[in-house]
Amino acid sequence: MQPICTYCGRPIIGKYLKDYWGNSYCAEHIKAVPQCDYCGRLISPKTTRGGKTYSDGRRICGICLPKAVTENQTGRELLGKVHDLLEETGIMIQPFKPDFALISRSRLKQLDRRGGEKQGFATFKRRMVKAKITSFKMEIFILNGLPESSFISTCAHELMHIWFYSRNITDASPALIEGSCNMAAYLILKKQGTLEAEYLIKGLFEDKNKIYGAGFRKIQKLTDKRGTSGWLEYAIKHKRI
Ligand SMILES: [Zn+2]
Ligand SMILES: [Zn+2]
Ligand SMILES: [Zn+2]
Incomplete structure (x- = not known):
C-alpha cells in the first residue's frame, strides 16, 4: 500500500x-x-x-x-534529580551545591570558546592546600528552552565534567572526557524509558564526531565489559581511551 x-x-x-x-x-x-x-x-x-x-x-x-525548560527553578530541580540518579549508578559528586542558570545561546558561545554547538557548560573553581582540595565552587549553565529530555541529558553530561574536575583530572584526552560525559548522559537517558530519551540515545550512538561520538562508543563498550565502577576506575587511572 x-x-x-x-x-x-x-x-x-x-x-x-x-x-x-x-x-x-x-x-x-x-x-x-x-x-x-x-x-x-x-x-x-x-x-x-x-x-x-x-x-x-x-x-x-x-x-x-510544552516540555521546554525555561524557568531557572524548574531547571535547578531537574539538575538535582539528575545528580541523585547519577549517584544511584555510582557516579558520586559530593558535596553538591552548584550555582545554576539557564543561559542564551550567545552567552554559551562566549563561555565555551572551543566552539562547536554545545548545550551546556560547567566550571569548577577550587582552592588547594598541599595538593588537597579545601573548598570549591561549581557552576552549571544550560541552554535555555531545551525540551526536558535534552535538558536532562545535558545536565548529566555537565555533571560528569564536574566529576572529573572535582577529582583533579584535567589532562585526560578529550575523547576520554567527552566520551565519559556522554556515557553519563546515556545512563540517565536509559533510566527515563521514554521515546524522546530513546531518540537521544540513538543520536549518541550515531554521532560521527571523533571526540564525542567515537569517545562515547569506546567508553560504552568498556562499561559493557567492566561495569560502571570499572569505567570510573579506568577514567581515574588512564589518560586516554
Ligand atoms: Zn507530502
Ligand atoms: Zn520537536
Ligand atoms: Zn562536554
Missing part, C-alpha cells in the same frame, strides 16, 4: 522518507519545510501542531515546546 504523507496528506509517489516517530513524508518536503532541532519532525500545523523559532534561530516543534 502507498504510504500517506503526514505533511501534505497525499499518497506518496516515488521517493519518501520516514522519521523516527513513524511519519512518512514526500521527499520534496524535507528541504522546503523546517525541521525541529530536537526531534527531527517536520514542523507544521498537521505534523506537530506548529512550533516556533527561538530568537536565537533554533527551531522547536509544538510537540517539544
Whole structure:
C-alpha cells in the first residue's frame, strides 16, 4: 500500500522518507519545510501542531515546546534529580551545591570558546592546600528552552565534567572526557524509558564526531565489559581511551 504523507496528506509517489516517530513524508518536503532541532519532525500545523523559532534561530516543534525548560527553578530541580540518579549508578559528586542558570545561546558561545554547538557548560573553581582540595565552587549553565529530555541529558553530561574536575583530572584526552560525559548522559537517558530519551540515545550512538561520538562508543563498550565502577576506575587511572 502507498504510504500517506503526514505533511501534505497525499499518497506518496516515488521517493519518501520516514522519521523516527513513524511519519512518512514526500521527499520534496524535507528541504522546503523546517525541521525541529530536537526531534527531527517536520514542523507544521498537521505534523506537530506548529512550533516556533527561538530568537536565537533554533527551531522547536509544538510537540517539544510544552516540555521546554525555561524557568531557572524548574531547571535547578531537574539538575538535582539528575545528580541523585547519577549517584544511584555510582557516579558520586559530593558535596553538591552548584550555582545554576539557564543561559542564551550567545552567552554559551562566549563561555565555551572551543566552539562547536554545545548545550551546556560547567566550571569548577577550587582552592588547594598541599595538593588537597579545601573548598570549591561549581557552576552549571544550560541552554535555555531545551525540551526536558535534552535538558536532562545535558545536565548529566555537565555533571560528569564536574566529576572529573572535582577529582583533579584535567589532562585526560578529550575523547576520554567527552566520551565519559556522554556515557553519563546515556545512563540517565536509559533510566527515563521514554521515546524522546530513546531518540537521544540513538543520536549518541550515531554521532560521527571523533571526540564525542567515537569517545562515547569506546567508553560504552568498556562499561559493557567492566561495569560502571570499572569505567570510573579506568577514567581515574588512564589518560586516554
Ligand atoms: Zn507530502
Ligand atoms: Zn520537536
Ligand atoms: Zn562536554
